Amino acid sequence: MSTALTDPAPVDAVIIPHYNDPPRLERCLRALMENDIANTEIVVVDNASPVSLDRVRRAFPDVRFITETKKGAAHARNRGVAETTAQRLFFIDADCVPASDWLTIGREIANLADLIGGRVDVFDETPPPRSGAEAFEAVFAFNFRRYIEVQGFSGAGNLLTRRDVFDAIGGFINGVSEDQEWTMRAVSCGYSLIYEDRLRVSHPSRRDWPALKAKWRRTTQEAYQLNGGGLAARLRWVLRGLAMPASAVVHTPKVMSSDKLASTGEVVRAISTLFRLRCQRMVWMLRQAAGGTI
Template identity: 80%
Template sequence: MSTARTDTATDTGLRDAVVIPHYNDLPRLERCLLALRENDLTGTEIVVVDNNSPVSLGDMQQAFPEVRFVVEAQKGAAHARNRGVAETIAPRLFFIDADCVPASDWLKVGRQIADRADLIGGRVDVFDETPPPRNGAEAFEAVFAFNFRRYIEVQGFSGAGNLLTRRDVFDAIGGFINGVSEDREWTMRAVAHGYSLIYEDGFRVSHPSRQDWAALRAKWRRTTQEAYQLHGTSAAGRLRWALRGLAMPASAVVHTPKVISSDKLTSTGEVLRAISTLFRLRCQRMVWMLRQAIGGTI
């Protein structure tokens, strides 16, 4: 296992650190690292923090000698990201997930916009890993997944799959917290401390769509668990959570026109499958949220 770095960015000429949490997904990690190679890596340190995967990273280390691989035994992306920051020395921090694909100018654009805010989230495009036509999960994700502009400009947080910040910001507010929606909590905590957060559309990565209902359900089950912890578990908090849960089917009705008008779906069949998945998922979330509100588990 690697140890933390003790030299300074000034000594090494490093200005940027890319932190990539990873667990048991070598093909997508390889794709991410190959895309990073298309970027200008001058003054950049890339650190992959593996969450103790059951597969060997030996071949990956040989294929990417420019990348530092470390192991974080504590499970969770929060622990992995914190370890990655601790392992690096650069003043500027780029966060990306192992299943994301950075644009060829991702680092260049990040450097150009870095002074515009303390935290910057970017665009996340969705692509399919399977041939057309899209199934319900893929069609749903094409319309609804990863709207970072809305996350940042309306809801006041950013995901960490495409996030740029500085080490002094990270040091000032502390690391990510495991067990909650760690990127949402961390960016909202930074904003609460007075740091600025903006969206930049030219700062781009892409992410594969979930390929089936099981993968989509697992994503939203995890998200629902994390969101419940963030919204509080007091009696009043549970009541508000129950009311939000009961509103889930109505929200599917409200969002149906967005599916119908989307230019991301290429056929009537995709539109119908996306609408079906929208209602199925919102009803599932209602059941989960009501269980949580009465003290149960999902």
């Protein structure tokens, strides 16, 4: 059972950026209420959604709702931190569902590193069988262990850090892959980043090709901003783009051997989506390197 928010000086703050998705936000908050929220301030920072949050506000009177008119999750997260005084900061996205022990585990492991990214499982919001997009996401989406231990960054959909770290390196930057840039900036400043499998949240899979395509278009745009626009950087981007179809071949065995897919049909749809997406990304990346838009 949850504990009422009564401490005037919270130890922990949960920062949730939100835009125009009240049902998923409500699902996130209900899951948070299954946690031990003693001495915890939960802050929803809404990016001036066109839909009303009045019903959600009434359902969760102990949650603080703040409006940030500057668009983007980076601005929302920064505003959330500025509105709190807690020294321990939990970041989660509004469409994520935290495990019932998410906060408890976070408190237990908080001293292990300066930044801790956790596990993000994928679940479907539609009944089976899975679409190609859902099957692809079941295999490939949100590999936070690889992000952290191989690539050196974490997403902010499941991230724990401290206020002194945030104050030292500054806030998230809008217009780039803000969580990747922020965590990499922290690591470059000497702060430690680790993966913790017990720190668990879940995220819905993209339902169809348009949703998956939109996700990867945004991701490709943000990644190019981090890549740089100089000649050498653009040449590297061309090579990465040209390698995309080959990477689909390399990753096909991962799909075929995955225990997350329930049928041969799901395997076939996942492989088809894998090749379709990697070829699409190649086209986007070559356009970017040539100075175009995607």
